[in-house]
Amino acid sequence: MTQRPFRWGIIGAGKIAGQFAKDLALHKGAELYAIASRSQRRADNFAKEYGVKKSFNAYDKMLTAGVDAVYVATRHPQHCEVTLMCLQAEIPVLCEKPLAMNSAEVGKMIEAARKNSTFLMEAIWSRFLPSLRKVKEVIDAGEIGEVLSLRADFGFNSPFNPESRLYNRALGGGALLDIGIYPLFLAQLILGSPAEIQAVAHLGKTEVDEETLMQMSYADGAFAHLHATLRSRTPSTADIFGSKGSIRMHGRWHEAKGFTVELNSGETREYNFDFKGALGYYFEQEEVMRCLSEGQKESYLLPLDFSRDLMAVMDKVREKIGLEY
Ligand SMILES: NC(=O)c1ccc[n+]([C@@H]2O[C@H](COP(=O)([O-])OP(=O)(O)OC[C@H]3O[C@@H](n4cnc5c(N)ncnc54)[C@H](OP(=O)(O)O)[C@@H]3O)[C@@H](O)[C@H]2O)c1
The missing domain is CATH 3.40.50.720 (NAD(P)-binding Rossmann-like Domain)
Structure with missing residues (x-):
């Protein structure tokens, strides 16, 4: 059958x-x-x-x-x-x-x-890309030592339109929830929940954050420097710095097809992966079907507690920048 x-x-x-x-x-x-x-x-x-x-x-x-x-x-x-x-x-x-x-x-x-x-x-489809899965493995295996800091950004220029989903507050507008979530997700994945959050934003005419900068510090002494903007096209890159070396994601990090590890010794290792689909949603779709076929009620790669903690951080950032919905 x-x-x-x-x-x-x-x-x-x-x-x-x-x-x-x-x-x-x-x-x-x-x-x-x-x-x-x-x-x-x-x-x-x-x-x-x-x-x-x-x-x-x-x-x-x-x-x-x-x-x-x-x-x-x-x-x-x-x-x-x-x-x-x-x-x-x-x-x-x-x-x-x-x-x-x-x-x-x-x-x-x-x-x-x-x-x-x-x-x-x-x-959060980036979590399931082969490149980011491997980055997590490399870090968990201690290849770059203790992670001490991370920087990531996501920015594009979206012309101001008060009626659009990105700028209209009633439609959930603003950079933080739409694209700031990506660098925040990466920091959460690599460093966990921050102990302290600093954030500044430019709230525009529609009172949503058009640009937000976030500085996180963690209980173990690590830092994250994160940036999201609807006002300009930024490189949308990510770098992770550890005590033994660093990782640079290739291209726009949230859709990266590979990354380079550079050790303090000068040795470099490059990882490249095949990409299926136009944007990478293929891999999250595969994860859902795999979880369901195996009777899982949530994904171990992106558990619900992770989403809960990520939103708690976004709530705190909103509090700091005075953004209310
Ligand atoms: N994963 C990614 O890479 C990615 C990229 C872009 C966006 N997103 C996310 O996907 C979601 C949708 O984004 P989008 O760009 O696809 O948005 P969109 O095209 O502007 O709207 C999506 C749909 O929302 C529905 N909707 C329900 N209630 C609505 C209301 N009161 N007003 C307007 N629309 C309403 C409409 O569907 P019907 O008219 O058919 O009912 C509309 O077509 C967002 O939450 C965004 O964060 C994810």
């Missing part, structure tokens, strides 16, 4: 949903089975473009579609409500980053996942 493909459903027929669909098409054992939008026309157009079998004009219609997992691709302020709806129906969820707007919402989502014994993961 042949096994049917793993059925994905997507909620929210926006920009990232289309990118996700392209990478999903590369998995032999999976299909994009259903799309739910608030508009039948948008759902139908999406279904036509990406070859989706079922299209719905309301998010709750996904609950009875017979999918194996849902990818929540709405904007940040809808993540919590949509995810809770799926978890209460015991449908596994991969939810876009940030998992929600604040720790209170993240707490409810984690509680619902555990109460309903249903899989939940935040879509």
Whole structure:
């Protein structure tokens, strides 16, 4: 008997949903089975473009579609409500980053996942790239010694538009939640939760952070210097410095295909990896399907406690820069 493909459903027929669909098409054992939008026309157009079998004009219609997992691709302020709806129906969820707007919402989502014994993961796709997985292994093996400091940035120029998702406060706008989460994620992965946080930001006309700089210090004496901006294109690089050597991620670090280890002795080691898919969402999709096939309720690579701690840091940064939603 042949096994049917793993059925994905997507909620929210926006920009990232289309990118996700392209990478999903590369998995032999999976299909994009259903799309739910608030508009039948948008759902139908999406279904036509990406070859989706079922299209719905309301998010709750996904609950009875017979999918194996849902990818929540709405904007940040809808993540919590949509995810809770799926978890209460015991449908596994991969939810876009940030998992929600604040720790209170993240707490409810984690509680619902555990109460309903249903899989939940935040879509921090960079975590699953072969390059970043290897960086973590190299660090855990002590190859660069004790990690003493890290610097990472993520910046692009998004022309000011008060109605856009990036600048509109009601839509969860601001650099921190949209892209600042990436350098914060890297620091959390390598150094854990900070003991002290310093942050400054430029809040623009719409009162969201258009640019945020963060300086973290850790109980073991390490530091992280992190930067996110919607105002200018920055190199989006990451370097990790240890007592025995350092790591430089190649290119834009959140989508890196490799990295170089440079030891204090002068020896260098270069790591390069094959990349599947346009952007790298392939690997997070693979992780969700692997976890579910093995009965895991969360990913060991990106556990829910990690997402909870990451959001707690973002809450503290928001407090420092005076950003409220
Ligand atoms: N992983 C990544 O690399 C990456 C990249 C970009 C964005 N993201 C994340 O993905 C999420 C979506 O980003 P996006 O750029 O795809 O956003 P988008 O295209 O502006 O919006 C996504 C969808 O959200 C739905 N939505 C639900 N309630 C809404 C409301 N009240 N107002 C407007 N839209 C609403 C809409 O779907 P329907 O109209 O179909 O209902 C819309 O198409 C964000 O949380 C973002 O952080 C991740």
